[in-house]
Amino acid sequence: MNSLAAQLIEPLRKQTPNLLRWSGAIARNLRRFDVAVEGKSSGNANTDALTLADLTVQQLLVDGLRDLDPQFLECRIEAEEETGDLAAFAEESDCVISLDPIDGTRQFRDRTGDGYAVMLHLRDADDLHYSLVYLPEMGPEGTWVQAYGSAVKWGPDDLRRPGAEAVETLPVVDAAALSDSKQVYIIGFLDHCADKADLVTQAGLTGVAPDEMPGSIYPLLASGQFGGSLIHSPNVYDFPVSLQIARILGGEAVWVHNGEPVHFRETWMDERADMLRLPGIVACAVNRDTLNTLVELARDWNPVRYPD
DSSP states (O other), X not given: OOHHHHHHHHHHHHHHHHHHHHHHHHHHHHTTSOOBOOOOOSSOHHHHOOBHHHHHHHHHHHHHXXXXXXXXXXXXXXXXXXXXXXXXXXXXXXXXXXXXXXXXXXXXXXXXXXXXXEEXXXXXXXXXXXXXXXXXXXXXXXXXXXXXXXXXXXXXXXXXXXXXXXXXXXXXXXXXXXXXXXXEEEESOGGGHHHHHHHHHHTTSEEEOGGGOOSOHHHHHHTTSOOEEEEESOBTTTHHXXXXXXXXXXXXXXXXXXXXXXXXXXXXXXXXTTEEEOSSEEEEESSHHHHHHHHHHHTTSOOOSSOO
16 A cells, blocks of 8 residues: 555545535435436437436535545545536545546436435545445435445444544454355346346346346445446446445456456546546456356456447
């Protein structure tokens, strides 16, 4: 771990829970209104969903990070939208703070479940160092997922306590006690997610397409209800959190074409969706046998996201 990342973990643990809790409250209130806007045209409904909540929550996250601790400004910032004082952050840095203001925007916009989240993470070119996810409507008062060092935590929020205190007192997940779930989230294959999920099921696992997901992948992965994910060209704003959870719990995320661990030294700009992505297909799993099954299955699948 580089020195900047090491010194940022503690202030991130102290400052970001309150920031995400406030952001989640804004999102929860905006969800009552028709806040959909145009802006993305990749042809995939999950990717193209965009709302005023995405733009508003990102403004709060970016400007909050700017004001909470000057050390945060030493990082580059990667944000899914364009709102907020992005220019305040470093243009060049080994460390990146990455934001997804509303993960699960389609579900948020359509009011079809409680699996949307506000999230951020800290990473460098090779690894993740801190992740925090807040799901404002999962449970009576919201739900947290946090990862840093060798700890993964998840559990309910307690609005009678400061956010950082509520997160700090959550129990650390015992990887040895988790069930070995065969459920695998299949995402990013455009109109073919259901077909790919069927192939994963035929390989001895249980493929779950986006329309069948019972909630957000992060608490599902941290709790052992899901064993991993298979993702085509994952974006850099939300997928890395799954990678960190899997690594801490004993697993890994790899490119299926060569089995090598995922890194962030190579990305590409998806102009249709206006987001940065990793190339190719990535398998992520807590159980190494599950990971190997996914790699063998998808090794020869088309690594190009768009057919044209």
